[in-house]
Amino acid sequence: xxDVHAGYIVMxxxxxTVLLRFxxxxxxxxxRPEFVLYLGRVLPPSVMAMLTVYCLKSVDVLxxxxxxxxxxxxxxxxxxxxxxxxxxxxxxxxxxxxxxMVQFVFA
Amino acid sequence: MRTSVIGxxxxxxxxxxxxxxxxxxxxGILLSTKGYGVFWALLTGLAIYSGTMQFxxxxxxxxxxxxxxxxxxxxxxxxRHIFYGISMSERYGKIHGLKKAYMIYALTDETYSLVCESDxxxxxxxxxxxxxxxxxxxxxxxxxxxxxxxxxxxGIDFALTALFVSICVEQWLNSESHYPxxxxxxxxxxxxxxxxxxxxxxxxxxxxTIMLFALRGRIDV
Numbered sequence: 103x104x105d106v107h108a109g110y111i112v113m114x115x116x117x118x119t120v121l122l123r124f125x126x127x128x129x130x131x132x133x134r135p136e137f138v139l140y141l142g143r144v145l146p147p148s149v150m151a152m153l154t155v156y157c158l159k160s161v162d163v164l165x166x167x168x169x170x171x172x173x174x175x176x177x178x179x180x181x182x183x184x185x186x187x188x189x190x191x192x193x194x195x196x197x198x199x200x201x202x203m204v205q206f207v208f209a
Numbered sequence: 210m211r212t213s214v215i216g217x218x219x220x221x222x223x224x225x226x227x228x229x230x231x232x233x234x235x236x237g238i239l240l241s242t243k244g245y246g247v248f249w250a251l252l253t254g255l256a257i258y259s260g261t262m263q264f265x266x267x268x269x270x271x272x273x274x275x276x277x278x279x280x281x282x283x284x285x286x287x288x289r290h291i292f293y294g295i296s297m298s299e300r301y302g303k304i305h306g307l308k309k310a311y312m313i314y315a316l317t318d319e320t321y322s323l324v325c326e327s328d329x330x331x332x333x334x335x336x337x338x339x340x341x342x343x344x345x346x347x348x349x350x351x352x353x354x355x356x357x358x359x360x361x362x363x364g365i366d367f368a369l370t371a372l373f374v375s376i377c378v379e380q381w382l383n384s385e386s387h388y389p390x391x392x393x394x395x396x397x398x399x400x401x402x403x404x405x406x407x408x409x410x411x412x413x414x415x416x417x418t419i420m421l422f423a424l425r426g427r428i429d430v
Contacts, residue, residue, distance in 0.1 A: 108245065108270040111279050115266055116256035118283035119290065123316050126294030127301065141421065142295035144428055147380045148393030148417045149289040152410075153261065154377055155397035156286075157370040159406040172370070179371045183378040190227040192378075196371035197235070201364035 171203035218335035225319045226343045228372075229260075233347020234354065235368040236263055241355030242362050243271050250348035258341060259317060262286050263348075264369050285410040293321040300328060312337050317344075318376070388428045392420045 126138075158176075161169040179196035183189070237250045245267070253263045265286055269279055293316050301312060308330075315337040316324075323340075324333040355362075381390055400413040421428065 105245070105270070107273065108249070108266075110276055111266055111269050111274065112249075112253055112256050114276055114279050115262050115269075115283040116253075116258075118280055119257050119259050119262050119287040120314055122284070122287045122290045123294055123313055125291055126298045127313055137422075138295050140425065140429060141418070142292045144386075144389040144421050145292045145417075146289065147377070147384060147389040148396075148421065149292070150373055150377050150380060151390050151393030152397040152413055152417065153286075153289075154370065154373040155394065155401060155413075156410060157373055159401055159409070171364075172367075175367060175371070176374050179374045180378055183375045184382070187379070187382075189224060189372070189375045189379070190231060192375040193228065193368055193371040194231060196374070197365060197368045200367035200371075201362075204364040205361055 167204070167208040171200055171208050174203065175200035214329065214331045215335050218332055218339055221323055222336055222339045222343070225323065225340050228319065229340060229343035230347040230350070232260060232368055232372060233344050233349075234351035235365050236260065236267075237348040237351020237353070238355040238362055239264070239351075239365055240267055240348070241352045243267055245270060245352075246356060247349055247352045250352035251345065254341075254345040254348045258315065258344065259287055259290075260344070260372070261369065264366065285414065288414065289318075290316065293318075293325075296325060297321070301333075308334055315341050317341075386428045388424055389421065392424070393417055396420060 158172055161172050163169045175196050178199050179192045182195055183192040240250055253266060257263050257266065262283060265282060269282070294313065297316065301309060312334055317340065320337050320340045323336050327333055377390060381387060396416040397409070397413045400409040400416060404412050
């Protein structure tokens with residue numbers, strides 16, 4: 103019954119993720135190059151924007167629901183978050199709205 | 210003073226608790242609807258402990274992804290952790306042994322957002338431990354719920370998108386320079402159009418890095 107393939111996927115994903123977390127502590131030690139410190143400051147907002155695009159990569163604006171449920175749900179998350187600054191509220195409301203749209207409105 | 214440190218850690222991690230438990234439940238439900246139960250929720254929460262990577266793993270389980278491809282995906286999705294480590298390496302550099310190893314292993318997006326403000330080693334340790342407990346409890350709860358309550362989960366994976374969008378908004382409101390976010394978004398969309406959904410992450414990362422250095426004079430004020 104044990105899914106060996108999934109087991110390997112978990113081992114590899116885990117090893118790579120944990121290794122990446124350890125890498126800066128192993129590789130740079132006491133002296134960190136100045137350009138690395140700069141990247142540490144400015145990269146997180148860039149990467150979060152990139153991961154948002156990554157999440158939406160399969161949205162097809164030409165077919166199906168044309169990305170309308172995704173766009174509406176994202177706008178809702180942005181508005182709610184600017185207004186309340188409550189991550190949990192933004193995520194929960196956005197996800198429920200999206201689930202409702204894809205299950206009932208754009209089904 | 211130990212109890213007050215734990216108390217402070219519990220207090221400060223409450224927003225993460227609600228977020229991790231709810232998102233963890235979403236992850237657990239999605240996992241169990243694909244045929245992977247409590248064992249997998251526990252295993253991924255301990256072996257990977259990265260929400261993004263664990264959600265991506267569910268895709269890889271069912272798509273029968275090859276192992277090299279899985280390693281490449283993990284490298285790209287988790288690459289951002291390098292930068293949390295870099296900004297923490299000065300403070301965490303003083304901690305030794307298992308405790309240090311655990312804190313580095315447990316440095317997730319949300320944990321980073323709390324510990325990057327603190328110099329207190331015990332506080333950082335408790336924040337790390339509490340956050341992982343919330344996440345694992347959420348995942349296991351979700352996996353159990355998914356097995357006993359059958360309901361239509363279509364669209365529940367939007368939770369991840371919503372998480373990133375809200376983090377983007379939060380960072381936008383907190384940062385003086387918006388160039389990093391704009392660069393990240395623009396470069397990613399352009400690379401998505403040019404290279405397609407399956408291959409755009411590596412070019413996007415390269416483009417982002419180049420642009421961040423090219424525009425350094427404007428960004429770094």
